[in-house]
Amino acid sequence: MIAVRPGVGGGIELRLGRQEASLLADLASQYLRLLEARDSAPALSPDPAIARLFPAAYADPAAAARFREEGETAALAQRLADAQRLAAIGAGRTRFDREEATAFMRALNGLRLVVATRLGLYTEEDAQALAGSHAPLARIHAWLGLFLERVVAALSES
Amino acid sequence: MASLDTELEQELTRAQQPHGQTGWRTVVWNDPVNLMSYVTWVFRTHFGFDEQTAVNLMLRVHHDGRAVVAHGPRETMEAHVRAMHDYGLWATLEPEPT
Numbered sequence: 101m102i103a104v105r106p107g108v109g110g111g112i113e114l115r116l117g118r119q120e121a122s123l124l125a126d127l128a129s130q131y132l133r134l135l136e137a138r139d140s141a142p143a144l145s146p147d148p149a150i151a152r153l154f155p156a157a158y159a160d161p162a163a164a165a166r167f168r169e170e171g172e173t174a175a176l177a178q179r180l181a182d183a184q185r186l187a188a189i190g191a192g193r194t195r196f197d198r199e200e201a202t203a204f205m206r207a208l209n210g211l212r213l214v215v216a217t218r219l220g221l222y223t224e225e226d227a228q229a230l231a232g233s234h235a236p237l238a239r240i241h242a243w244l245g246l247f248l249e250r251v252v253a254a255l256s257e258s
Numbered sequence: 259m260a261s262l263d264t265e266l267e268q269e270l271t272r273a274q275q276p277h278g279q280t281g282w283r284t285v286v287w288n289d290p291v292n293l294m295s296y297v298t299w300v301f302r303t304h305f306g307f308d309e310q311t312a313v314n315l316m317l318r319v320h321h322d323g324r325a326v327v328a329h330g331p332r333e334t335m336e337a338h339v340r341a342m343h344d345y346g347l348w349a350t351l352e353p354e355p356t
Contacts, residue, residue, distance in 0.1 A: 152348075153343075153346070154343065155343060155348050155349075155350075156350070157336070157339045157340075157343070157349070157350055157351060158350060158351065158352075159350065159352070167336065167339075171340050175340065175343060175344060178344055179344075202303075205296075206344060206345055206346065209292070209296060209345065209346045210346050212291065213291055213292075213346050216290075216291040221290060221291060222290070223290055224290045226290060227290040227291075245293060248293060248296060249293060249295060249296075252293065252295045252296050252299050253295070255299065256295075256299060
């Protein structure tokens, strides 16, 4: 069971069943490990999942490298902090204020992007080919999409 | 649709780029993963667009492959791009065409 409702002060209230909480904790800890293993050297990663989370800001490689040098440590720290919060969520009810809800949503979306790159989902054609797939990772991707959709809806209402 | 887009573009330019300033712009690119509702929420929340403007920009990203979402000085555009990356959107910045 996943229930997401608008909360007080622009936040959300999340209710997770035991199975959903367990799945989320497992995925979140893998996401956290992936980020923790990220070398802080500012260069385009050979891992497509990391490259997707930290994309190039400029078409020009020199400008893109300079942009990375200036900001990637902070961007990685942000992702890590968001992922730690995601990994700490348990079964039952959790209340988030607006800022916590935004961090939670960023982490959920980041995790979903990683799963998408592991599925080789890069184009609209890939997405169509994947629709309705019963492969375990494809089902996890669809589940994360549903989850995120509910969080966005609750946050838009609150 | 085309005329609406042009109007929106001009409105954004007027709102965000004072006269005589060296122009840069923030571009958001389409990807098959990010949810339309999520992208719309990010546009509303980060840029403060109303719902209709956010939806129009999201649809432009989706259908045209990219959309210009902000105009202004380079530093401001870099801050927007960093925020978009934090949200998981694929964004770049580029000089205004001359």
